[in-house]
Amino acid sequence: MDDIQEFVQLLRTVPRDWRAVIDRRLAPLGLSQAKWMPLLYLMRADGPPTQTEIAKHLEIESPTLVRLLDRLAADGWIERKACPGDRRARHIHLTPRAKAAGADIQTIVMEVREQLLQDVSQAELSRCIALLRRINQAAQTMATSDDPLPASRAAPKPTAPKPRRKRTGT
Helix, strand or coil, X not given: CCHHHHHHXXXXXXXXXXXXXXXXXXXXXXXXXXXXXXXXXXXXXXXXXXXXXXXXXXXXXXXXXXXXXXXXXXXXXXXXXXXXXXXXXXXXXXXXXXXXXXXHHHHHHHHHHHHHCCCCCHHHHHHHHHHHHHHHHHHHHHHCCCCCCCCCCCCCXXXXXXXXXCCCCC
């Protein structure tokens, strides 16, 4: 595997493995990634978000989020309340149970972060952030570009077929 392949592989696996550590630590609370990630988002939100806002943040489709929220509500973690001014929208609120567990969830998430980054210097972290920002900016620019492929990689434009020569009978 060359360096670029390894880099791309690590971009995918590091977040997955990081979340797996948190999952393991939150298991005694009955929480898996599917549950603790939206709860953590709700704890950190400025106010009660709508289902649409949560789906966008978690990068999941609305039907998937609805099933997840159904489970969280059934387990006593959240409540859905009507959104003033929009009868179709619902705000998601943490229940007293979730608020009580909130400090534990946030503490565990922060402890895992500190443990995973304990051997990373501030200079290394700053360089990594700068690099990831540049890659992210390039990806965002490419994602919004009207030209899906750079000219050097685009398929050649089709040319008109040459007219066939008629065979003459000899």
